[in-house]
Amino acid sequence: MSAAPLTIGEAARRTGVSAKMIRWYEATGLLPPAVRSESGYRHYGEADLHTLRFIRRARDLGFSVDGIADLLALWRDRARPSAGVKAIAQEQIADLRRRIAELEGMARTLEHLSDACCGDDRPECPILDDLAAADRAPMPRPSRRGLPGRGPARKSV
Structure with a gap:
């Protein structure tokens, strides 16, 4: 029942x-x-x-929607070899490590800027100066793959 x-x-x-x-x-x-x-x-x-x-x-575990779709397909296929699952997991590990490195770099930059800011009553602020600098190359943004409406085309496994 x-x-x-x-x-x-x-x-x-x-x-x-x-x-x-x-x-x-x-x-x-x-x-x-x-x-x-x-x-x-x-x-x-x-x-x-x-x-x-x-x-x-x-x-x-940070998988994108496309990655989850791939994992679901493998999960539902009881005859699948585990090599495909492991490959997806290893890709995810590499992506997470890359994103962690990007976030650590952002934190270091903000710590440096915060240390340079007096944080007093004066209007001068290296944090705002850095944000307003138009001639700087943009910092890499952390990956937002897999969120609704975002992310690259689906990879095949």
């Missing part, structure tokens, strides 16, 4: 994924479209909850 279907609110509560993100995961294809009641309400089963927990955990 299967459990009674859950509403989107209950699915959100049980998985820690907001209702808004559940709808977005459905729209992007990470989660199959929910079964609808006669009145049009979404209903979710245990398999959907398991998929949502998988997605949430992958997001917690």
Whole structure:
């Protein structure tokens, strides 16, 4: 006997994924479209909850939506070799290390600028001077891949 279907609110509560993100995961294809009641309400089963927990955990580890889609495809393919999964994980590790290095560089720059600022009643401020410097090359921004509406085209594995 299967459990009674859950509403989107209950699915959100049980998985820690907001209702808004559940709808977005459905729209992007990470989660199959929910079964609808006669009145049009979404209903979710245990398999959907398991998929949502998988997605949430992958997001917690910093995977992009495209990376999660690749991992979900591999997870669902019980005949898959683990080499593809490991390759995706190793790519993610390299990306995280690159992003950490970028963030550490930003922190060092801000520490240097903060140390140079007197922080007193005078208007001179090296922090604002640096931000306003038009002739500087922009600093690299941390990756925002995988957020809704962002990121490069999907890589195939």
